[in-house]
Amino acid sequence: MDWLYLGLVALFGALTWLLIAACDRLGGKQ
Structure with a gap:
């Protein structure tokens, strides 16, 4: 269970x- 979490x-x-x-990439282009 711990590993799944x-x-x-x-x-x-x-x-x-x-x-x-x-x-961040989209904002950098504009």
Whole structure:
């Protein structure tokens, strides 16, 4: 159970980082 929870946290963290990176690139172009 602990490993599954950590996996979900890591997954959400990666998705959040990608979302921020995408917004940063779009904002930089404009």
